[in-house]
Amino acid sequence: MKTLWQDVRYGLRMLRKSPGFTAVAVVTLALGIGANTIMFSMSDLLLLRPMQVRDPEQLVCCDIRNSMFKSIPYSAYQTLRDSGLAFRDLMAQDDGLGSVTLVQGDSARQVCAGFVSANYFAVLGAAPAQGRGFLPEEERQGGAPVVVLSHRAWQRLGADPKIVGRFISINGVRCQVVGVAPEGFTGATIRGPDLWLPLGSWLPVCYLSRGQVWTGREPSDLGYPSVCPVGRLKPGLTMPVAQAQLQPLVPRLQADHPKQWRSGFSLGLHRPGRFDAGNEIETERRGLAAFSLVLMAVSAIILVIACMNLANMMLVQGAGRRREIVVRLALGSGRLRIIRQLLIEALLLALLGGAFGLVLAFWGTRILNVWIEELAVWSPEISNSLRTGLSIPVVVATLGFSLVAALLSGLRPALGLSRRDLVAELKESGSAMLLPGRRRQGNFSVFCQIALAVVLVLGAALFTRSAQQLARPNPGYRLDNKLIVQIDPLSAGYDRARSVQFCETLADHLASLPGVVAVGTSPKFFFGGGGIESIYEYAPGTEGEGSKRYLADWAAVSEVGRDYFAVLELPLLQGRAFDRLDSTPDAEKVVIVDESLARKLRPDGKALGCLIQYGIPRLGWYSEPHRVVGIVPNVQGVSDEGKRIAAQAYRPVPPEEFCPYFYLRLAEAGSAATLKQWISEEIHKVDPRVPVLSAATLAQRHHMDPLVLLGRCGAQLAQAAGAAALFLAALGIYALKGSMVASRTTEIGIRMALGATRRDILAMVLREGIVLTLVGLFVGLFLALAGARVVRSALYGVSPVDPLSIGATLALLGLASLLAGYIPARRAANVDPMVALRSQ
Numbered sequence: 001m002k003t004l005w006q007d008v009r010y011g012l013r014m015l016r017k018s019p020g021f022t023a024v025a026v027v028t029l030a031l032g033i034g035a036n037t038i039m040f041s042m043s044d045l046l047l048l049r050p051m052q053v054r055d056p057e058q059l060v061c062c063d064i065r066n067s068m069f070k071s072i073p074y075s076a077y078q079t080l081r082d083s084g085l086a087f088r089d090l091m092a093q094d095d096g097l098g099s100v101t102l103v104q105g106d107s108a109r110q111v112c113a114g115f116v117s118a119n120y121f122a123v124l125g126a127a128p129a130q131g132r133g134f135l136p137e138e139e140r141q142g143g144a145p146v147v148v149l150s151h152r153a154w155q156r157l158g159a160d161p162k163i164v165g166r167f168i169s170i171n172g173v174r175c176q177v178v179g180v181a182p183e184g185f186t187g188a189t190i191r192g193p194d195l196w197l198p199l200g201s202w203l204p205v206c207y208l209s210r211g212q213v214w215t216g217r218e219p220s221d222l223g224y225p226s227v228c229p230v231g232r233l234k235p236g237l238t239m240p241v242a243q244a245q246l247q248p249l250v251p252r253l254q255a256d257h258p259k260q261w262r263s264g265f266s267l268g269l270h271r272p273g274r275f276d277a278g279n280e281i282e283t284e285r286r287g288l289a290a291f292s293l294v295l296m297a298v299s300a301i302i303l304v305i306a307c308m309n310l311a312n313m314m315l316v317q318g319a320g321r322r323r324e325i326v327v328r329l330a331l332g333s334g335r336l337r338i339i340r341q342l343l344i345e346a347l348l349l350a351l352l353g354g355a356f357g358l359v360l361a362f363w364g365t366r367i368l369n370v371w372i373e374e375l376a377v378w379s380p381e382i383s384n385s386l387r388t389g390l391s392i393p394v395v396v397a398t399l400g401f402s403l404v405a406a407l408l409s410g411l412r413p414a415l416g417l418s419r420r421d422l423v424a425e426l427k428e429s430g431s432a433m434l435l436p437g438r439r440r441q442g443n444f445s446v447f448c449q450i451a452l453a454v455v456l457v458l459g460a461a462l463f464t465r466s467a468q469q470l471a472r473p474n475p476g477y478r479l480d481n482k483l484i485v486q487i488d489p490l491s492a493g494y495d496r497a498r499s500v501q502f503c504e505t506l507a508d509h510l511a512s513l514p515g516v517v518a519v520g521t522s523p524k525f526f527f528g529g530g531g532i533e534s535i536y537e538y539a540p541g542t543e544g545e546g547s548k549r550y551l552a553d554w555a556a557v558s559e560v561g562r563d564y565f566a567v568l569e570l571p572l573l574q575g576r577a578f579d580r581l582d583s584t585p586d587a588e589k590v591v592i593v594d595e596s597l598a599r600k601l602r603p604d605g606k607a608l609g610c611l612i613q614y615g616i617p618r619l620g621w622y623s624e625p626h627r628v629v630g631i632v633p634n635v636q637g638v639s640d641e642g643k644r645i646a647a648q649a650y651r652p653v654p655p656e657e658f659c660p661y662f663y664l665r666l667a668e669a670g671s672a673a674t675l676k677q678w679i680s681e682e683i684h685k686v687d688p689r690v691p692v693l694s695a696a697t698l699a700q701r702h703h704m705d706p707l708v709l710l711g712r713c714g715a716q717l718a719q720a721a722g723a724a725a726l727f728l729a730a731l732g733i734y735a736l737k738g739s740m741v742a743s744r745t746t747e748i749g750i751r752m753a754l755g756a757t758r759r760d761i762l763a764m765v766l767r768e769g770i771v772l773t774l775v776g777l778f779v780g781l782f783l784a785l786a787g788a789r790v791v792r793s794a795l796y797g798v799s800p801v802d803p804l805s806i807g808a809t810l811a812l813l814g815l816a817s818l819l820a821g822y823i824p825a826r827r828a829a830n831v832d833p834m835v836a837l838r839s840q
Contacts, residue, residue, distance in 0.1 A: 008344055015348060022349070025310050028731065029353025029405055031724050032299075032306030034360030036401045039299040041365055041388040043292035045190070046274070047285065048393060052185045054125025055232070059188060060239060061277050062090075062229040062246070065268035070278045071095035074199065074224030076253050077117075081229075083249060086242035086269075090231030091123040092116065095278060097193050098206060101491045101691060103169040104157055108491070108691030111153065113170070114193035115202045115225055121148075121181075123231060124188060130154075131164035131179030138198040141223055145170075145201050148179040150186075153194040170197070171209040172491040188230050191275045199224050211496025211658075228277050243269045294791070298721045301456055303401065305449045305725055307408035309732040312446070314346065314413035339415065346410025347403070354402035358390065361398070364720075365389055371713045446732050447776045450817065453722075453729035454780025455787055457813060460715070460722030461805035462788055462798055467715035469797035470708045479698035480669040482568060484525060485662040485679055492689040499658040506686050507562060507662060513682060515667045520568065521561030521659035527568065527698060529637020530646025531556030537601055538611040538625040546625065548613055551600045552647035557591075557614045561653045565592075565632060567663040568698075574598075575608050575630030582652040589623075592630035594648040607631065614649065626651060669697065711796060726816055733773075733820035773817040777810055784809070 015022045050056060062080060063070035072080075077092045094115040102111045121133035128148060137143050147170065154163060167174050175197070186192025197205060203223035233242050246267040254265070273279030274288070365388040372387065487506070489499040503521065511519040535555045536548035565577055573595060582590050591612060593601070601607035607628050615622030626649075634645055653659060664679075676695040683692055702708065751761065788800035798805070 008348070012348065014345060021313060022352075024731070025313060025349045026352045026356055028306045028309050028313075028728060029350055029402075029409070030356035030360055031728060032303035033350075033354045033357030033398060033401045033405060034364065035302045035721065035724055036296070036299040037357055037361035037390075037394060037398045038364040038368065038388075039295040040397045040401075041361065041390070041394045042295055042368070044391065044393055044397075045388055046288045047292055049190070049391070051188065051190065051274075052126060052182065053188065056188075058232045059230055059272055060233060060242075060269050061272040062231070063268055063270070063278060065266045071226035071228050072253075073257055074227055076257060077227050077229050079249060079253065079256075080246070080267075085249070086233060086237060086245045087231040088234045089119070089123045090229055091120045092199065092227035092229050093120065093187070093277065094199070094202070094225045095228050097191070100171045100205065101169075101488045101693065102153075102195070103172075103491055103691055108488070108693060110693055111194035113205075114187065114196050115199050115206075116187075116196050117199055117227075120187075120196065126182060126185050128179035129182045130161075131177070133179060134196075134198045138200060140200050141203060143198060143200045145173050145175040145204065146178045146198065147175040148181055148196045149177060150181050150192060150194050150196075151183040154180045169491060170195075171205050171488075172493060173201075173205050173209050175201070175205075188272055188277050189275055199227070210490055211494075211499060230272055230277055239269050243267065295717075298456065298459070298718075301452050302721060302724050302728070303405060304408065305452050305728045305732070307405050308446075308449050309728055310346075310349065310405075310409035311413055312732060314342075314410065342413060343406065343410045346413075347406040350402040350406035350409070353405065354398050357401075358395070358398055361394075362390055371716065446729075447772055447779075449729045449732045450773060450776025450813065451780035451783060453725040454777060454809060454813060455784040456718075456725040457722040458781070458784040458788065458805060458809040459791075460718040461808050462795055462800065462802060463711075463715040463718040465798045465802060465805055466794075466796045467708075467711040470705075470711040471703065478569070479702060481666045482698040483664040483666060483675055483679065483695060484698060484701060485664065485683070485695045486525070486693040487660050487662070487683060487690050488693055489658070489660070489687075489690050491691055492687065496656070496658060499660075500656070502687065502690070503658050503660065503662075506683060507659075509686055510662060510664060510679075510682065517665040517667055518563045518567045519665075520564035520566065520663035521653070522564060522661045522663070523559050523561075523653060523657050523659050525661050525701075526556065526558040526560075527701075528635035528648075529556060530554045530648075531558075532616060533557045533614045534617055535597065535612055535614045535647055535649060536622075538613040540611070540625075546613075548622075551612070552597060555597070555614065555647035555649065557649045557651065559653045559657065560650050561659045564650070564663060567665040568635075569665070570632045570635070573631045573633065574606070575628070577630060578650075578652040583655050585655065589626040590629045590652065591626035592632055592650045593628055594632055594634040596634045596645045597647040597649060598628070598631045600647070601628070605631070612649065707796070714794070726813065729813070730816040730820040733817050770818070770821075773814060773821075776817075777813060780813075781806065781810070 053059070062072070064072055071094075074092070077090075080087070081090045081092075097112040097114060099110045100113045102109055116134070118134040118136045118139040121128065127133075129151065131148070133148065134146065135143075138146055147168065149157070149163070154160075157163065157168070160166070163177050164179065165176065167176050169175070181196070187196075202225045206225075207223070233239070237245075246269075250266055253267075254263075271281040273281050273284040275284060368388050487503075489502045490496075494502055507519050507521055510516060531554065533555050534553050535551045535557070537551055539547045539549070541547060560578070565572065575592070578590070578592070581587055593607065593612070595605060597612075598605045598607040601610045601612070608631070610628045611625040612628060613622055613625050632650075634648060637646060666675075670678075675697070676692075679695050680692045683690060696704075751764075785801060788795075792800045
């Protein structure tokens with residue numbers, strides 16, 4: 001132990017003796033280790049981080065097997081809970097995270113709500129940080145509307161420590177806050193809602209408050225949503241045995257729910273997924289593991305490049321320490337002692353690099369969280385749940401990365417510098433020259449760094465190009481002067497009929513404003529892309545039964561109101577637009593289709609008068625026949641790629657449907673903040689109680705589309721990895737060429753004394769670097785193209801063999817390599833031959 005401590009002290013003195021080498025080595029390792037720490041923090045979040053519930057590995061989810069819909073009716077959950085079979089504890093949560101309008105004071109926003117049973121928090125073993133959970137009577141219909149806030153929602157509402165007992169408005173229903181969940185609690189999955197409500201509140205909050213009349217799909221529905229039961233099995237009970245115990249309940253459930261429970265259905269058990277309890281954990285893990293593997297592979301490449309770099313620098317530094325090492329060997333030090341000493345120095349460097357890598361990772365995870373925060377625009381529960389940080393497992397992993405870096409960077413120099421050929425070493429140790437064999441090793445190392453850097457830089461170029469394609473709006477349509485506004489008059493106390501009147505009044509008011517060219521409306525936002533319907537051509541039959549001819553799948557059928565096409569500048573290619581008579585109850589069912597669907601109806605595109613029918617075959621539902629009265633251009637969605645064009649059809653809004661989405665075509669575009677403030681003021685002139693949920697231009701909506709955000713996030717990660725690899729590769733070339741110039745000073749002096757010009761010396765040094773760079777680029781390009789084909793499914797609108805990306809990669813790495821080699825070459829060309837010869 002004493003000898004080991006001496007080696008550590010000696011290693012620290014050697015590092016302090018070479019501050020320049022130590023600083024460069026620490027920065028190099030910090031990049032490699034920090035990149036791995038950041039990527040591991042993401043993998044830890046997705047795969048390893050435990051849920052903030054009691055014994056999460058014991059949770060199981062119950063669903064319907066062999067059915068398209070896995071969730072079960074609430075009464076079926078009651079049957080399971082009261083049966084006493086299989087489960088020790090069983091709770092229920094709704095099968096989705098629905099959006100609700102939260103209003104407090106003058107602020108209004110859409111948030112995610114989860115509806116759960118009264119024993120939800122008790123089964124998960126998570127007591128609220130403030131207040132309480134739900135009472136059994138609050139789960140029943142007619143119970144008092146209460147809510148438990150997530151910690152993040154509580155913070156957004158001002159972090160009032162006395163918020164328990166106060167009231168907030170949810171979809172216009174006045175709900176009392178009875179609790180605040182612990183920080184970080186997201187329920188049975190890592191994707192949690194902003195707030196929880198008891199199941200008994202679903203009918204008044206999500207149905208009656210929306211102006212709809214509950215008729216009940218089945219008598220046993222009782223006005224509750226379909227639920228996903230999650231519970232814990234009885235002690236000693238395995239999942240197959242528990243599943244067998246539940247099957248006697250199936251005949252009773254089939255009798256109670258004949259529409260949903262068909263023959264062949266059964267009850268199944270599985271471990272809940274990390275993102276969705278209804279998903280099987282094994283299925284989710286395969287996808288998450290593949291994603292994590294890609295992240296760790298990218299960061300591993302950066303670490304390998306960094307370690308190769310450091311190994312070269314240690315070999316170069318070892319050339320200056322050759323006499324010291326040889327003398328120690330001659331005085332009796334064993335080779336293992338020398339190897340241990342050099343490995344300890346490498347370990348000290350790795351630990352320093354790991355410490356600074358943690359600093360980089362701290363800021364890197366903060367940047368990641370900012371990117372994830374952007375996703376909150378379309379999925380607020382993502383920002384509530386997916387937050388990376390430096391947890392204990394991440395710090396332990398960083399220590400592991402440091403140990404791996406110490407071995408990768410220190411083992412080869414330690415073995416090479418501890419040779420026992422004392423006579424030859426003593427003869428050569430008078431100078432710090434690198435032997436030709438060691439120069440070849442350094443060249444091979446730099447060649448590998450260049451090849452690996454090509455892989456990451458080309459990946460960054462491809463993902464950047466893909467993100468650009470995603471972010472590029474559909475050409476031919478101006479998006480920055482079209483403002484989309486969403487309101488919620490139901491939350492202001494309007495019933496459905498009055499909401500229809502209010503929306504019409506507001507549309508007239510907005511159309512009269514100066515600077516507004518036209519106003520359109522729709523019940524739901526739509527502008528481009530596909531949907532879930534299938535479309536058929538309908539041919540009337542002689543006996544009342546018609547026939548259907550398949551036209552398109554995954555099509556979009558949207559309801560649109562006044563001046564929708566005029567606002568969005570979608571010209572009518574044939575036919576007419578909708579008028580008010582088309583929305584009357586007795587009017588003929590009419591539809592406007594896009595050009596691609598018209599050509600499927602008739603090859604020449606003249607489809608006016610044709611009849612179409614749309615529906616969802618999986619559910620056995622089809623609409624009435626609709627007559628085509630107009631044809632408009634197709635609007636490409638963000639997810640549409642290449643030749644894939646999603647069919648689109650539009651029908652007029654029914655008279656009883658209100659339109660909370662307003663489309664304004666403005667004479668001039670403006671800033672987002674200015675437009676939102678202006679439009680909010682105008683809406684509140686009509687009724688100050690109506691909340692304005694959003695106001696953004698079509699360009700901003702396109703910019704914040706989920707696929708655009710994900711593509712931009714992926715491109716930013718790839719760019720960071722590519723920049724790190726490029727920097728490390730250039731640093732490796734610079735270090736190798738600099739050491740080569742230093743070790744060949746005498747040779748260069750002799751060449752210049754014999755008549756070589758500075759241009760000759762410059763060309764000689766650059767020539768060696770250029771050959772090395774070209775070979776590395778060629779091999780790296782081969783590896784990069786092979787890797788690009790593996791991830792081609794993640795690219796949008798870009799081929800893995802993209803000439804622009806390949807050209808940019810080769811040019812960028814070529815210039816970086818040339819610059820890194822030029823600086824040492826210029827230093828070599830400026831060597832004074834007399835000084836070089838006198839130094840020997």
